[in-house]
Amino acid sequence: MKLSRRDFLKMGGGIGVGIALGGGFWKWGQPPPSSKLLPPGIEKWVPTVCGQCLGGCGILVRMIDGWATNIIGNPLHPINRGALCPKGIAALQGLYDPDRIRSPLKRIGKRGEGRWQPISWKEAIQEISNQLRELRENGEPHKLVVLGGRYRGLMRLLWERFLEVYGSPNYIDNQFRWDGIPMEGLFLTQGIHTLFTFDFENVKYLLSFSAPLLDSYWFPIHALKAFGQFRRGRTGQRGRLVQIEPRLSITGMKADEWIPIQPGTEGILALGIAHMIIKEGLYDKEFVLKNTFGFENWVDSKEQTHIGFHDFVLSEFPPQRVSSKTGIPIDTIIRLSREFATNQPSLAIGYRDRPFHQMAVWALNGLVGAIDRRGGILIPKSIPFQPFPSPSKDRAARKGLERKRIDEVRESPFGIDQPYLFAKNSISGIPYRPKILFLYYSNPFFSNPCPEFFQRAFDQIPFIVSFSPYMDDTTQYVDLILPDHTPLERWQDDPLFLNNGFPVLGIRQPVTPPIHQTRATGDVLIDLARSLGGEIEKAFPWKDFKEVLLYGLKGIYESRRGDVFGLEYDEAWIRMLQRGGWWDPSYKSFEEFWELLLEKGGWWDPIYEFGERERIYKTPSKKFEFYSQGIKGVLLSSKGEEDSSFLPHWEESVPKEEEKYPFILNIFKTMALDGRNANQPWLQGILGPHLFEKWATWVEINPITASKYDISDGDWVWVESPHGKIKVKARLYQGAMPHVVNIPFGNGHRTGGRWSKKIGENPYRLLGLELDSLTGQPIHGNTRVKIYKA
């Protein structure tokens, strides 16, 4: 090969350009210096409160150059003390979900069709305020309904205040569902509607009636921590847990003993145990004598004798009868009653069963004196927020508030809102039909049994607004969407209690500015009030929700109690001070208090005052009631009712079409999904760790039963009830009872983002509308199904 002078010069020039551009050939094969491509970002950790479930855990979000990159537990937050569950970490995926609603959307197609037009916030607020103004002008402010879901704190007061000055009595609470906290048992025995806690970390013997302690407890991390303390935190004492449940759950696996039980019969088992405790004289006689009402037979002011719990239980619930209904051997019932009564302190925990079944479990606690004691049921003091000033109401508001609530809750014995009655009455138009509906943290098309029923109700409502940050089954069906910030982008208070009754207030602060054109619903509500003017505007003198929060916090500052979060040592110190009547906070001014709240994550008052009877018993007798005078007083139909109606008793579900539908359906929840977080792939990946299940809905079938039906592990099967059918994967599971099939709740969203839409099935679609007459909630263990191969 011959090189010409021109070729040589060309080559030289090329090399020169190469060196100039690349810094020499030798560099081409080297990895680029990391300092150029990945410059060190500015890191900070921002304390806030996790919003993935109701647990209220304190978190620290690692921010690098304004991007949230990691989440860990806040070691100072007393709820979780640095621990965190996978849900907490997955909040990052909630924040950066590519399918979030990015701006206000207006429906342009038919309802549910999914055709939307992005609009500005100004237009959106204008549109709602026009609708609201028109409704008031027509003298119908009561036809505004807010369906509120699961959240806590001042935001609820803000909604109620808005409705009050607007003139509607219709805030419908859709958060206390059948899988919630067993509220009615507390009301029947102690006359209390507010929240309570189980101090189970300090008990010696824990009898759990299907309580999902380690699966999907209402405050998961707090429960897990408490369980650790219960088991290994006390030198020389290891708590014993007996889990009575139709399915071998994680709680059952971790328990000392799992006792399978026919679904829905936990109440009668509790009564059978009470029978044996009374029969053998093992109850706490002093507590029963001094602190209870209705244990023995009693005579009322009209000289009429009433049967007490003692005689009623002895005559009605002998172990033979209880055994035949529950499937639990007589010997086991006798043993459980002896263990429960003699291993003090003991505690019985139930789930949100029918009210008198809950009461039966509560009665066991009454028998052993587990009320307002260490290792018992505690009634915490509320957070001392500064109350909002009483608002002035105009004529339209006063008239609107005189109207009946749409769910007729004032007639409800428990004073608990009844979303099903709201839906039913919306369909029937009696007492009236709503005209505007606001949905805040509520997705009834998915998370309430029989979603079609709600859809029929919504068809009757002309204007529906959702404040959801994500598209969901219900939001898909509204007219206007005003997307809220996600929890990592907004200000919010999170009042809660520890198991030992200490009030805790977590402060949720934005870790990042809003990623999209979303707005905090609190701010939107204040804007709406401003646009409506008059007394409504005056009732909201705050600039935004942050100001509302600061206003409420003043009450805490002035209460001269508690302190900002600190170490466990600080807890002991504060407690020691307060017990002696002293208060020595870390702050000297409100401004300092606020700064420390943001730095540490919140405020708490680490003391529980035992023995304040006025707080503990709000029943007519001012005692623990085995015979519920409270319910008797409010039940309109109580005339002529037998005494047994007011004592803990068992209400048997009538089996229907047992031959056609041979299995009882048991719906359960896992820790990863409770219906809200299906848009987070990390959680979809850990749905059912006991069966390595992910990204799916499955049905757990006992292997012997499965073989009878020729179903193999992994087969696709139809599960069909009289109300619907779903196609799910069959999983053979030794922890399933032979005649019970178990399906997890959480998947099966019909719409939503790429990670939740049409993944799995929603078992609530198998449920009908057989509701408990007192609460309007569905009845557990009442739905039967059949299974066949798909």
Add this chain to the structure above:
Amino acid sequence: MKSRNHQSYSFMTLILISTLFLITRSGFAQILPESPTKGARLFVTKGCVKCHALKGEGGKVGPDLGKIDLGETQLNLAAKIWNHIPSMVLSMERIRMAKPTLNGQEFSEISAYLYFFKFFDEPGNALRGRALFSEKGCLQCHPFTGKGKQGEPGLDLFPQNLSPIFLSQVIWNHGPEMLFRMSRLGIKWPKFNGTEMMDLLEFIKTNAKGTAETAFITPGSPKEGKRIFTAKGCFQCHSIRGEGAKGGDDLGKKAKRFYKSLTQIASILWNKGEVVLTEMAKTPAGIPKFAPKEMADLLSFLYFLHFIDEPGNPIQGKRLFSEKGCIKCHQLNGKPGEWMSIELSSKYQGKEPIEIVANIWNHSIEIQRAARERGLQWPQFKQGEMVDLLEFIRIPKKKP
């Protein structure tokens, strides 16, 4: 010649020390703490909490400070800390914790905080309190419900959230009236022993349903309490270590008596109430009234009386300087130490003893190393020795 000079120099030094000792003999050797709770934050930030617990909460390496007796004077407490420095350092190494450094102020605040623990009452027994309510004659005037014969409030009308300090304040302020009524009814002035007043308080707390009292107040300031002690006329009868009137007891000499929980101190005052109130009524100023904060400050002052050391004896200190082995490293009278020659006089002259303690604490690892290398056993201090030694170190010495 050299020996004679040395003898005469030593004699002169002794005279000087003795004179200074006599001059400084009266009053307090340290300043009363302004707020005994200030040390709580330091206790956490300095990492003490990593090793020590307070009633079960905190580190498990060292002793639980809520369960041991810390009722020492400040410098005796410092001596206790000194004595267990080797084991403390070992524990810190085990948990890979750096020994925190402290200045005099911080050491003072932490030691006041530790001393403060005993001030807190354990909850009383309401059942025993109920019996006492009747036994001590309270029931004769205060029925369980409603009002008494002379309109005295019944138990249910007592304010809610009654804390020990409010009870102390209320019984003092109502003392004259109670005394008058009791003598008219022929009721003997009851005496309270041990935890009786705590039990009574617990019983009252669980039954009181009157208007809610402010549940909590800021802990008292011993320093402010000293001012209250004077302002309210307590000095007219009582002296503190020789200062004040001679009519009553010298409270400084019986200071340990007040190293008790608040309610127990209140019991002491109550038990003397009959005499005290009668005597004070005779004075031109009469019986003073106390606001809750004033009562808190006063009781805190009484509690902290024992915390303050008597002035040390430098003559004893000089002996200890030699006996404890300090002399082996530190110069004395210009004479170098046996092992090394670290000059102390100019550094610590006139310094507060607690400043010196903090300095010793900060370089204790070096002391320990030097002692270990030369086979010297870690010196242990008995009661009162530290104060004497520090007094010797801090007083001016004649230049050789």
